[in-house]
Amino acid sequence: MPSEGLKSETFGHGRQDSFDIFEDEDVAMQAGSEPSHYGIRNEPYPKYTWNGNMLEKVKSAVHPNWLLYIIHGFCGQSKMLIYGRPVYVTLIARRSCKFAGTRFLKRGANCEGDVANEVETEQIIHDASVMSFTAGSYSSYVQVRGSVPLYWSQDISTMMPKPPITLDQADPFAHIAALHFDQMLQRFGSPIIILNLVKKREKRKHERILSEALFSAVTYLNQFLPPEYGIQYIAWDMAKYTKSKLCNVLDRLNLIAEDVVKRTGFFVNHPDFHSNSLPGERWNELGGFVHNTCRLQTGVLRTNCVDCLDRTNTAQFMVGKCALACQLYALGVIDKPRLQFDTDAVRLFEELYEDHGDTLSLQYGGSQLVHRVKTYRKIAPWTQHSKDIMQTLSRYYSNAFSDADRQDAINLFLGVFQPIEGKSHLWELPTDYYLHHKNTVALLSPKRSYTHWWTPEVLIHLPLPYDEVPCTENFKKMTVIKKTVKCDEEIDIYTEFFRPYELSCFDDAFCLKMTNSAKDFMPKNIGIDPSPFTVRKPEETGKSMLSNKSNKEEAVLQRKTVASAPPPPSEEAVSSSSEDDSGTDKEEEGAVSQRSTPVKVTEFGENTKNTEDSRQSLREVRMGNISRLPSEDDLLIYKRFVNLGQSQRKVDLYSQQSNIRQLDDSMTILKPASSFPQDSIYEVHLSDLDAKSADIFASHIQTGKGMIPPLAKDDMILYREYIKNRYM
Template identity: 30%
Template sequence: MPNLHQRLQLYTQGNDAYVFVPIDTAGAQSLTVHRSSGELVLNPPHSLPPSARPSSKKLLYGLLGIISLSLSEYVVVVTGREFKGRLLGHDIYRATDFDLLPLGQNINVFNPPHPVEAHLLNLVRAHLNGGVFLFSYTWDLTRRLQSQWETREKDAERPFWETADDRFFLEQTRLIELTMGNTSQDLSPYILPIMYGTFDIRNATLQGRTMQICLISRRSRFRAGTRYFRRGIDHTGHVANFNETEQLLLVEDSQPGEFGTQMSFVQIRGSVPVFWAEVNTLRYKPDLQIMDLPDTSDMMRKHLLEQVSIYGDQALVNLVNRKGHEQPVKDAYERYVAQLNLQNVRYQYFDFHNECKNMRWDRISVLIDELEDDLKRYGYFHLTSNQPETVQLQHGTVRTNCMDNLDRTNVVQAALARWTLNQQLRAVGILSNEDSIDAHEDISKDFREMWADHADAIANAYGGSGALKSDFTRTSKRTRKGVLEDGVKSILRYFKNNFFDGARQDGFDLVVGNWVPRKTPSSSMFLITDPRPLITRSAPVLASFSLFMICAGLTLPRTSDYSLFYYFMLWITLLSVALIFIMIHGIDYVSWPRLLPSTDYIYYTGPGFRSAHHGKGFGGDNAPKDALGHVDQRKMAEQREKADFCRSRRGREKSGSISFFLSVLVNS
């Protein structure tokens, strides 16, 4: 497998080109990126263009690719990394700092010549700085251990970018296209697979045996986004918030530092695979929208069969409530699963909140008992150094979901991982059949902390705050303090989801290539302008000023009680009118994505279920209207067509965009 360049020095040829020079690889070919044409050229070994000069003393730790914005393309480079741990002799890093190098001649990334370009650059920076991007120069982080072992011979001489799992690889389109299309120019040493996810590894000793426990999550770059703006399934069969979680147990043999026994247990999570959404209206409970589209069955079948082809048999564990707000989602899921009746897929419902009410979290054991036969049949990956073949393979996975695939899902996945870890330790003779890691506080504490940190990272990526119910994951007990902390996190999620997630979703759509910027920034002024009517924009100003005046009246010296009565009555009335107006028009005050508007589900009028139509004004609907006040289906179709066009990565110039995930994925 070709070595990846681990450290690069940046040189410049005036304003004509960037030259990336490997530092640690003797005789390596440097890479020139011409700014005028965007052409990438490998230079002869031991040579530099004659006019190349060092740009700075800052080292680069990898190229993420080239992203195209309105006025210029930019080379995205990693300028900072954090060591996260060592897995089977391979160093794992997190990218912590990034730079964007413009190819345009007159572009200053800190003072762009147009406000649209400045806005897009801010979206890219916020996405990169807010995500957890992991990489290794010598280990394929995007693939689970079993997958790497099964293709080890075929992959021996192939570069990382060819073997990486496309779902989790933030692919560098330009570099890969040039490598595939030009046999004389192999850019593979510059193509660094980076994924969005989590990584944690802990050393442990149990019964005199040294071991390591590692937890890796991989967040899919498909249908990436935030909690309320990416739900359900799309028209390609991908679901929101899809994560593959792999728990590794490595046991040291007779040689110190040699982990000859390697075990892997994989679980997955993903949004309920039907077309559904929750429409933010500033209320704590958004409006629930389920869309019965003609291709729902086909897309669910495609999604589930893809999981079967990758992981084997599937146990679908659904934790959505059987009553109240969530019930229609549960009913739709069950209806379509029953309609498909797939052979390798088994559905298992668990009424989480009812079973575990009154803090009876030990009741999760009921679900484990129901899944025990599946867990034993699916097994786990087990490899030992003294045998040429595996002891066993994992033949299936548990796919867990709740409404958000965060809090309840985290608790259940941690419980299944604990059950499997006990089975693995018994299989290698470290624990007896009656023993459990719960009886050994050191390893039990590390296990709980790893899963709690993992839960917080996924919840932050998608929901905007740490995971709820994390006190149970960390301590195996549900406490009143934990309930109070969950209340604070829920409030934080509410504010982020309603007032900040629109820009975060735009960052996902821009970086993964769902939206291609127009080359004339003046045509994208809608990104930075406010099209709302003056009265709509004025209501928050009036409410803020009224509240200020009320506070001023309570603190400033008084002249007479009689005048203050009318003073307070005036400002309290204005405050109340402004707040009522804001709640009635709640949708207009939510931070919605601007690159790919959410029109399809906000104003959906087809078959399905809608819990309410809050926040759409006095008429209850703000869909595009014609002269007679009817929903303008032509404009709706135009908006859908525009969104579909933007989603197509080949709708415009594909060259220059990086398909970058994210999932991590990232609000409440």
């Protein structure tokens, strides 16, 4: 929904002299009347609003408070407890509604510079120890993914897993790329950093076509920009380095991520601490715009591969991990802006980003991620390979058979196709090319300059984004709200969200039970450091310890079952059962596979020995290793307990028959405790029926048995009248 300003405070860059909405507050106070309070309501960014076309028809007739703007993408939240200090990590992905569609059907860019599969991902860190929007601590970092901004496509009519890539139109002056990067400069400022993960060396040109064309476009556009605001291009063949045994992919990505975060900076809603300026971490070299009250991010990283799914998600995770360390350091949570792998915080962040990647991949590609962070770390379990094959097949099936219907639904929902009586229907169109490229038929439209390809106002305010600069054009997008009540929800975000004047539950107002939490990864042993920034082995984490214990117990119980069972009838039955068991393997690290502990069926004596060994191992799993012998006092207490149990057993056997007899006698004298004797907890009496109801019930029973009674004269007349009116 549209964001609203804070009461009577404004954030700017010292350029708001011509826009003072609080002048009459001092006049009202001098006159002795009640002062007024102001708030600002602005419009959401239309590129990421998916129901904007629907709301345009009702905007003029409905109050703005009733308009609900929706986004399409992903939203996830996790919680970390740092020695009792709650920190929330929120990940929001906003998909662009411009040139939206599915894989293979929407590639490259349209004539307005909008690219396919463009997603803006924002990670927000909130120190929840202070429950206030004005006094709380927040930090945010934004990055973008999107298809290569060129005219290109892939022909899927050949039913190939990898259709050939073709450049549809020659664009020597990079007109489409210029439109796209002009939009990015206007929204994010500079520097614009491109991380291109497309392959560069291939035996037969496939992905390399895009790499060469994108490099030529960026080189051409940078000729006319000032050098300090030029588009920075980083090309790295991630697929090639993944196959190499000597190169660590994530180490190289980490170096790129540190350089990117250093250039763009990030947002923090308070000034830097004194400890941040101490020598050692080179915090003063961090980019962005430093204000007296906050730190702003300027510029953005734009990551892409061919599909912008698997490789892109891993690269964005590494950049987000580096930004997360800087954000936590800026909030005073950690003492150094660095986070290591195999910590609870990074495991939590990795799972959050994998959910983010799976969701976006399902929306665009039709399946979940094929290659994950564990794949590039080369620590994925062997069961992951079979799942990767299934995801690849699922993606291929979706692209070949179901994406066309999904594309039609998206075109209809977004208003790209408007049904008009007398014209062709949506399913009758041979292609939707002209729906997304409307300017291709406007031959007389004014052409943009081939050299000054940017909007003039954008270059004046760089490195700040033009959309956030206080100017007349941006003020037109805002509406000033005047209220006499200070805590009115239209001007106070805190009151709007938490609603303190209503009787509500705190659990519903703030998300306490989240899908991901650091407690799922923290160790269950008390003696281990509970900090989420401590490096742990995979078997020490909470999820792995639980999976290890459950898998060990299952393996032991399986040994007992197989050892005590008769020999299998044939080898085919054993092979079929093992194939069925392979489907239950876990994805967690350190999981013990049932296939890795084969059981050999032997003679009876060896079976007995195996059973005793399995009981011993099961006892060790349940009770743990006993490191010391019990004391004499403990043994004496245990003996008394055993004697008491034996004597009680003798008494139970002696009095069993008498107890049963007494129980029967007591059941006969029970009386209902309810004050309703005909409907109590002990018995239910049927109510008296009148003669008409009894006749209807008896007729119903006879009809069920096939004995249909003759119809009355009135019923026959009514039935004939119904047939006459219905069918004649």
